[in-house]
Amino acid sequence: MRYQHVMPFGTQVLDDGRVRFRLWAPGSEKVSLCIEQGAGELSLPMEAQPQGWFECITDRAGAGTRYRYRVSDEMRVPDPASRYNPGDVHQASEVVVPQSFTWTDTHWKGRPWEEVVLYELHVGTFSPEGTFKGVRDRLDYLVELGVTAIELMPVADFPGERNWGYDGVLLFAPDHRYGRPEDLKELIQSAHEKGLMVFLDVVYNHFGPEGNYLHLYAPPFFKDEHTPWGVAINYDAVHSRTVRDFYIHNVLYWLDEYRFDGLRLDAVHSILDDSSPDILDEIAEAVRNGPGQERHIHLVLENDNNEARYLGRPGRFDAQWNDDIHHALHVLLTGESGGYYRDYADNPMRHLVRCLTEGFAYQGETSLHRNNERRGTSSVHLPATAFVSMIQNHDQVGNRAFGERLSMLVDPRPLRAAISVMLLAPEIPLLFMGEEFGALTPFLFFCDFGPELAQAVTEGRRKEFARFPAFSDPAARNSIPDPGHPDTFQRSKLDWHSWAQPEHQSWFELYKTLLGIRREHLVPRLRGLEGGNSTVRVLGERSVAIEWRLGDGSRWTLLANLGKSAILDMAVPDAPLLFASEDDIAASLTTGTLPPWSVAWTLENTKNE
Template sequence: MRRSHAMPFGVQFTPEGKVRFRLWAPAARQIKLFLDDEEPVPMRALEAGWHEWISELAQAGSRYRYQIDDGLCVPDPASRYNPNDVHGASEVIDAAAFDWQDSAWRGRPWEETVIYEMHVGTFTPQGTFAAIEQKLDYLAELGATAIELMPVAGFPGSRSWGYDGVLLFAPDSIYGSPNDFKHLIQSAHHHGMMVLLDVVYNHFGPEGNYLHLYAPQFFTERHHTPWGTAINFDSDESQIVRDFYIHNALYWLEEYHLDGLRLDAVHAIFDHHQPDILEELARAIRETIGVERHIHLILENDHNAARYLTHGQNKQAYNAQWNDDAHHAYHVLLTNERDGYYADYSDKPIHHLGRCLVEGFAYQGETSAYRHGTSRGEPSADLPPSAFVTFLQNHDQIGNRALGERLVRLAAPEALRAATIIFLLSPSIPLLFMGEEWGAREPFPFFCGFKGELAQAITTGRRAEFAHFEYFRDFTAREAIPDPCASHTFDLARLDWLKQKCSPHREWLMLYRELLALRRQVIIPRLAITHGDSYQVFASHALRADWQIGSDAWLTVYVNLGAASADLTAAPSGRMFYGSVENLDQQLSSGILPAFSAAWYLLEDSNE
C-alpha cells in the first residue's frame, strides 16, 4: 500500500512523473530554484505570494534550495527530509515509494491506551528509529499499547529535546531517514502498538527558521510567547499559515500512518477566530482520516480548558489533556517540594490529588497564587476519566528540574511504589516516561545542540531561571546546573539498559508488568462506562477515591503515601483485587490504612 499526503506546500510528484516545487513567499520579489548541479531557474510567480516550478529533471533523491531575491539560499520550510541539517539543501522524497504492509491496521480504542513516552536520541545507545524498532517486543511485553515520541521535526545540530524544530515536515536526519521512521511505525503496528507524535505549533526554534525573510506573515507582534513573537493564526493574512499547520497534522497522520498527535503547550497559541485553529485542526482530522480508523489527539494546555476535550460526538474535540495538576499533587506528596509551581499544591496536596482522581483537574476556575492570583481552569467533573493523561514523570517534569533528577532519586521507595499502584490502575490514561518502569536513575536534563553566542545565551539563561529557587540562589549552586549545550549533558540522559537485570531495577520492572497486566484485565474492559464519583481524605497523605462503573458497580482505591498509618471511617466494600502488601485487606477491615500502602476494590453488585 502506498501513502502520500497531497498539499500545496513543498514538493509533489505529478501524475506525469514530474516534480512540482512550490513556496509561499509573499515578501519576496523573485525565488530561484537551485536543483542539484543544474543552473538555477526563476520560479513562476503565482497569485497570493506563491512561487512554483515544475521540473522534468528532478527525481527522488535530488537536492534543492530556494534563493530569496538573489540573496540567501534556504531550505524548503515544507521539506520532507534535510539530510545535512536544517541549513543544508532539502531532498526530494517520493513518499509513495514506501510499500506499507499494515493496510489492516485501524488503531486501538482510546480506552486501551497505555502511553510510553520516549526521546529517540536517548532511549537506546544508538539513538535512532531503527534501534527503537528492536525494543518493540520489550515494550509490548511491558504492557505499553502506544509509544509517544518527543518531537522529531528537523532541528539544528545533533541533539535536542525537539521543541526547537524548524522543519516541521522533516524527521531529523540524526534519527534516520523518512523510510526508517515509517518502518518503525509499521513494525509497531505489527506489534499491536500505536505510535503518537509530539508536535510543536506554538513557535519555531531560534536557529534555522528562515520564514521571516520571505513570509513574515507567519508571525505577529499582537501576541507574544515565551519564545518571542507568536505564530499568526488570527489576522486577515493568516489563512495560509493555518493551512500550513493543518496540513502538517494531516501529513504525519496520513503519510506516516501515525495514530495520533500530542500538541505541545497550546496555551501559547493565540487565535480569536471561531472556530479557532485547535478546533479547525481537530475537525479536519476527524472528518477525513478519523473516519477510517482510530485517531487520538492530545493537548498540553496550562489553561485547563476543559471545553476542548471529548464530550459526546463533538468533532472539534480532543481525546485528552496531559494532567499536570495530578502530577504536581503526587510530586508534593512524595517529595514535599514547594518551590515554583508546586506552591499551588502545597496547602492541601491530598485534596488536590483526590479531586484529580475523580474530577480531572485540581484547578477548575480557582485562583492560582503561582500565576499571580489569576483564575485557572474550567469545570471538568463531567468529563470521563479517560479525558486525562496522568503521569508520575514525563520529559517536562524531569527535565524542567535544574538537575533533571527522576523521582526515584527524590522520593522514598515505599511511597513511590504506592503512588505507582494508584497511577497505573486509576481510570485515567497512564503515561510512563522511558526507563521509569525499571526505576532508571539516569537524569533527563534539558539539552540542545546550539553553538556560539546562542549556546552561551541559552546556558546563561537556563541557570538564571532557577535563581528564585531557594537551593539555587547561591551562584556556585547555579553553576553546577548542567550546561544544556554540552555533549556530556546529552550523554547523561542515555538509558543504561544493562541495569534492568540488577536489583532494585528488576523488582520495579516486575511491578510495572504486573500492574499493567492487571489494568488490561480489570480496568480497561470497564473504562468506557466509568465516571468519577467522590473522594474522602483520612489524613495529610491518605485518601479513598470512588468511581462508578455503569449503574451498579464501583471501583475504589485506598492509598496512604505517608509514613504514619491512618484511621478509616468505615470498612471497605467489595473484592480487593490488588493490595500493596500481604494481609492488607484484613488491616483495612479493622479500620487501619497502613503507611505507604495502596489497595484497589471492585464492587460489582449489591450482594458483595
C-alpha cells in the same frame, strides 16, 4: 498500500514523473529553484502566482534530488515543507517520493482510547543508537511491559546534533540524526504489527530559535506578539489562512503519510488565536472528517489554561495532559513547594482527590504561581478518561536543574504507592521512558545551537534557577549542567545494562503487574464511563477512599494512605482485594488498618440495573 498526503506547498512528484515545487513567499519579488548538481547547481526561475505563491514544474529533478530556494540575490533557504533535510536545517532539502514505501499494515485500524497506556520517549536517548531503528528494536520490550502506545517527543528537524525536539524548524522533516523517513515508517509499521499505537508530539505555538528562515520571505507567517519561546504564529490576522493551512496539513501529513495513531499538541495555551473557530477546532475537525473516519485517531492537548471546552465532545480532543495530578502527587512524595508546586502545597491530598474525581485541580481558582490569576474551568462533567495522568514526564524531570527522576528523590514505599494510584486510576496513564525500571540516569535539558546562541541558552538556563534558594550562589548555579555540552546529552541516555539488576527488575515487575491488572480488569469497564460518577470518603489528612462507578456498573475502589501515620478503625469495602502496593496491607485491612504509604484497590463486579 502506498500513502501520500498531497499539499499545496513543498514537492510533489507528478504522474508524468516531473516534480512540482511550490513556495509561499509573499515577502519576495522573485524566487528561484536551486538544484544541486555535483559541486555546482542548476538555477530555475519559479513562476509568480497570486497571493504570494511561486511554482516550478520540472523534469530536472526526481527522488533524491537536493534543492533549495533562492529568495534574494544571495540567500538560499531550505524548503519549509521539506520531507527530509539530510544535512541539517541550514542545508538543502531532498525530494522524497512517499509512494516508494510500501505499507503492509493496511488491516490496522488503531485501538480505542480507553485502551491507551502511553510511553513517552525521546528517540535520541531511549536507545544506545539514538535512532528510529533503536526504538524499533525494543518494541517487544514495550509489549512485554504492557504499554499500548509509544509517544515520541518531537522529531521535526531541529538545529544541531541533539535537542529535546521542541526547537524544530522544519515541521515535515524527521530529523536525519534519527534516520530517514523510511526508518520512521518502518518503526510505526512494526509497532502496528505488534499491536502498539504510535503518537507524535508536535509544536504549533512557535519555531525554534535557529534555522527558521520564514521571516525572510514570508513575514506574514508571524504576528507582532511573543510566546515564552519566541515570536507568535499568525493564526488570526491578514494572510492567516495560508498559515492555518500549513499547520492543518502538517497534522494530516503525519497521520496520513506516516500513519501515526495520535498527536499530542504541545503548550496550546501559548497559541495566540482570537478567531472562531480557532486553529485547534479546525485541526480537530480536519482529523475527524479525514483519517479519523477510517481508523482510531487520538488527539491530546497540553493546555496550562485547563480549558474543558476542548474536551469530552465528539469531534474534539480525546484528552489533556493533567499537570495538576502530577504536581499534587509530587508534593505529596517530596514535600517540595517551590515554583509551580506552591499552588499545591496548601493541601496536596485535596488537590489529588479533586484530580481523580473531577479532572482539573484548578477549575477557576486563583493561582499563586500565576500572580493570583484565575486558572481553569469546571471539568466535573468530563469522564476520567479525558485526562492523561503521570508521575513523571520529560518536562517534570528535565526541567529540574539536575534532571533527577523520582527514583532518585523518593523512598521505594512512597513511590510504589504513587505508581499504584496512577496506573490503576481510570485516567489514561503515561510513563516516561525508564521509570518502569527505576532508571537512575538523569534526563537533562540539552541542545546544540551555534556558539552565540548556545552561550545565551546556558546563561539563561542557570538564571532561571537563581530564584531558588539552593542556587542563590553563583557557584551553585555554575554546577548546573551546560545544555550545550555533548556530555549533558550522553548522560541522559538510558542505561539498559542496569535493567537486569534485581532492584530494577523489581520495579519493572511492579509496572508489568499493574498494567496487567489494568488491561484485564479496568479497561473492559471504561467504555461508557461518565463524569461525576465517584464518591469520596476522607479517612485522614492524607488518606482517602474513592469509589468510581465504571461503565458497566462495577464499583472500582481506591484506598490510599499517602502519609506517615497508619489509619485505624477504617471501614473496609466488602469487595475482593485486587491489588495492594505492599505485602503487609492485606492482613492490616482485616483489622481496619491502613498502614503508612499504602494503596489498595478493590473491584465489586456488579452490573447496571
